[in-house]
Amino acid sequence: MDPEIVLIGAGNLATHLGKALHDSGLHVAQVYSRTEKSARPLAEAIEADPVTSLKQVMDCADLYLYAVKDDALPEVIRGISARAGVHAHTAGGVPMAVFEGARDQYGVFYPLQTFSKEKPVNFRAIPIFLEANTPSGLALLHEVAYRIADRAFDLDSQQRETLHVASVFACNFANHLWSIASDLLAEEQLPFDVLMPLIGESVSKLHTLPPAKAQTGPAARGDQNVIARHLEHLAAHPQWRELYRMITDLIREKMS
Amino acid sequence: MDPEIVLIGAGNLATHLGKALHDSGLHVAQVYSRTEKSARPLAEAIEADPVTSLKQVMDCADLYLYAVKDDALPEVIRGISARAGVHAHTAGGVPMAVFEGARDQYGVFYPLQTFSKEKPVNFRAIPIFLEANTPSGLALLHEVAYRIADRAFDLDSQQRETLHVASVFACNFANHLWSIASDLLAEEQLPFDVLMPLIGESVSKLHTLPPAKAQTGPAARGDQNVIARHLEHLAAHPQWRELYRMITDLIREKMS
Numbered sequence: 001m002d003p004e005i006v007l008i009g010a011g012n013l014a015t016h017l018g019k020a021l022h023d024s025g026l027h028v029a030q031v032y033s034r035t036e037k038s039a040r041p042l043a044e045a046i047e048a049d050p051v052t053s054l055k056q057v058m059d060c061a062d063l064y065l066y067a068v069k070d071d072a073l074p075e076v077i078r079g080i081s082a083r084a085g086v087h088a089h090t091a092g093g094v095p096m097a098v099f100e101g102a103r104d105q106y107g108v109f110y111p112l113q114t115f116s117k118e119k120p121v122n123f124r125a126i127p128i129f130l131e132a133n134t135p136s137g138l139a140l141l142h143e144v145a146y147r148i149a150d151r152a153f154d155l156d157s158q159q160r161e162t163l164h165v166a167s168v169f170a171c172n173f174a175n176h177l178w179s180i181a182s183d184l185l186a187e188e189q190l191p192f193d194v195l196m197p198l199i200g201e202s203v204s205k206l207h208t209l210p211p212a213k214a215q216t217g218p219a220a221r222g223d224q225n226v227i228a229r230h231l232e233h234l235a236a237h238p239q240w241r242e243l244y245r246m247i248t249d250l251i252r253e254k255m256s
Numbered sequence: 257m258d259p260e261i262v263l264i265g266a267g268n269l270a271t272h273l274g275k276a277l278h279d280s281g282l283h284v285a286q287v288y289s290r291t292e293k294s295a296r297p298l299a300e301a302i303e304a305d306p307v308t309s310l311k312q313v314m315d316c317a318d319l320y321l322y323a324v325k326d327d328a329l330p331e332v333i334r335g336i337s338a339r340a341g342v343h344a345h346t347a348g349g350v351p352m353a354v355f356e357g358a359r360d361q362y363g364v365f366y367p368l369q370t371f372s373k374e375k376p377v378n379f380r381a382i383p384i385f386l387e388a389n390t391p392s393g394l395a396l397l398h399e400v401a402y403r404i405a406d407r408a409f410d411l412d413s414q415q416r417e418t419l420h421v422a423s424v425f426a427c428n429f430a431n432h433l434w435s436i437a438s439d440l441l442a443e444e445q446l447p448f449d450v451l452m453p454l455i456g457e458s459v460s461k462l463h464t465l466p467p468a469k470a471q472t473g474p475a476a477r478g479d480q481n482v483i484a485r486h487l488e489h490l491a492a493h494p495q496w497r498e499l500y501r502m503i504t505d506l507i508r509e510k511m512s
Contacts (some may be wrong), residue, residue, distance in 0.1 A: 006260055017331060019439075025507075043267065047449070048383055066302050086308060091433050093474075093482055098458065112451070112454055113453050113454055113457060114454060114457050124352070125453050126453050127453070129448040131364075147353045148386065151406050151450070153446065153450070157444075159404075159413070159444045159446075161485065161486075161489055162440055162441070162443060162444050162489065163304060163441065163444070163446065163450075164482075164486070164501075165440060165486050165489055165490065166437035166441050166451065167431045167436075167437070167451060167454055168473055168474065168475075168486065168500075169355040169436050169440070169455065169496075169500075170433060170437035170451045170455055171451075171454050171455060171473070172471075172472060172473030172474075172476065172507070173433050173500075173503045174430040174433050174434070174458065174469070175458055175470055175471055175472075175473075176469050176471065176475075176503055176506060176507050176510070177425045177426060177430050178425075178426050178462065178467035179432070179466075179467040179468045179471065179510060180422075180506075181422035181423070181425045181426035181467075182422075182466060182468065183468075184421060184425070185418070185419065185422050187418060188411070188415045188419070190409065190411075190415075190419065191419075192462070192466060193272040193409070193462075193463075194368060194383040194409070194419075195422065195423060195426045195427075196462065196463070197368070197381050197382050198368055198370060198423055198426065198427050198460055199368055199426055199430070199462070200429045200459065201370050202370075202430065202431055203455055203456065204457050206434065206449075206451075206455070207408050207451065207452070210432035210448060211431050211432070211435040211437075211438050211448065212437075212438065213427070213433045214431055214440075215431055215432065215435065216370065216427075216428060216431075217427070217428030217429075217431075218428070219424075219428065219432075220428065220449050224402065225312070225422075226349055227419065230417075230420070230421050230424065232420065233418065233421055237504075238373060239506060240425075242502070243502060243503070243506070244421075244425075244429075246495075246498070246499060246502065247429045247432055247499070250432060250436075250495060250499070251428070251432050254432070254435060254442070256409050
């Protein structure tokens with residue numbers, strides 16, 4: 001029999017997650033959000049009951065998925081009296097121990113993606129990272145994960161931190177390099193989007209080559225003339241020059 | 257009347273460029289490559305004559321486009337006796353002055369993209385950067401650029417270097433960050449492609465937001481606890497820790 005699910009939250013992640021659960025044929029019994037305005041539309045879209053008080057959250061569901069802001073989590077956990085079922089949060093950066101003492105069976109159900117409310121998302125392509133304090137809890141999280149996505153991984157809190165650090169390099173830091181590129185181009189009155197075809201192709205290559213093999217550019221070629229010219233070119237931006245030097249050295253080491 | 261074009265080279269760029277010129281209705285009269293084996297297939301595909309000796313390159317074309325390796329360029333320029341017409345190379349990193357003395361009218365015709373032989377490319381989306389030593393030469397490059405692409409920009413050699421530095425940050429260096437992420441994930445036996453949905457979404461956001469506005473993550477939020485944990489987590493990788501610290505500081509400064 002399918003598990004009965006309660007969804008805590010109605011933000012971007014909760015909305016996409018709720019719809020994916022509903023589309024997979026699973027039953028979300030309740031959607032909690034502090035305001036009727038945010039609880040009702042999601043609840044209606046997925047045939048659940050909207051609730052706006054933590055006290056109304058049912059006692060007897062099989063799975064409680066918490067998709068609220070990281071720092072709201074402890075308070076929301078305290079406000080819900082249900083102890084039965086498996087309680088899992090969806091926050092990559094929060095240890096599963098946040099439930100310790102407050103619940104018997106708990107864990108983490110972490111879909112690695114950034115969600116925008118308006119933009120549809122293909123949940124099946126998103127990897128989900130799971131952790132639980134009991135084997136039966138983990139089995140339930142597995143079952144639900146594979147109903148909505150193609151890949152799920154068991155990951156303890158320490159490993160999840162590695163994943164988080166990796167995603168900071170791969171996404172947040174890569175974005176800052178795009179920001180530097182954008183500032184450099186602005187100095188020549190060039191729009192950032194002239195780089196979009198090249199960025200798109202760099203990402204596209206990752207589907208067929210590991211990044212270390214896909215590496216190109218002056219550092220990968222060991223082109224000292226170009227590197228020296230670029231460092232000189234960056235004289236007015238000592239921090240960017242230092243960053244250029246550091247990443248060039250890392251690429252050189254990686255290639256050797 | 258349409259200009260008559262000679263294409264020097266039959267590599268990845270020459271192939272995509274030749275096909276784009278031909279598809280736009282322009283006439284490529286000759287394709288030069290050192291070997292019959294590479295000159296003929298491209299020449300046949302675009303209804304041009306294949307030539308395998310620089311001496312066979314015609315004298316009276318309107319435009320000579322050089323799409324050969326950067327370091328082969330000076331020798332190829334010396335080997336061709338044609339002085340009439342406009343001579344433009346396609347190398348982002350080579351100054352236009354490489355033609356000085358050897359030609360009367362010359363310039364640069366630089367499409368900013370990385371090309372793979374097998375993979376089709378939408379040339380119209382690729383920005384083309386132009387430079388010429390005469391107004392009439394620049395006008396001809398403009399005319400040809402807009403036949404095959406939607407955007408062309410005038411850019412002198414100094415500005416083109418800025419563009420090149422920007423593309424090193426945006427593509428080569430971003431790729432190295434993906435390589436670091438890949439190495440971190442490998443330590444937990446996780447495949448790199450778990451990050452692909454997140455990377456794809458980060459790039460997708462750039463179509464609607466400038467990178468500085470799209471910045472997310474612990475540095476953007478100023479989340480000192482997470483930053484401290486991540487730095488500690490990277491203790492075994494001092495260079496990555498230093499890089500983490502440096503980019504985090506740059507993001508903090510940019511947000512403030």
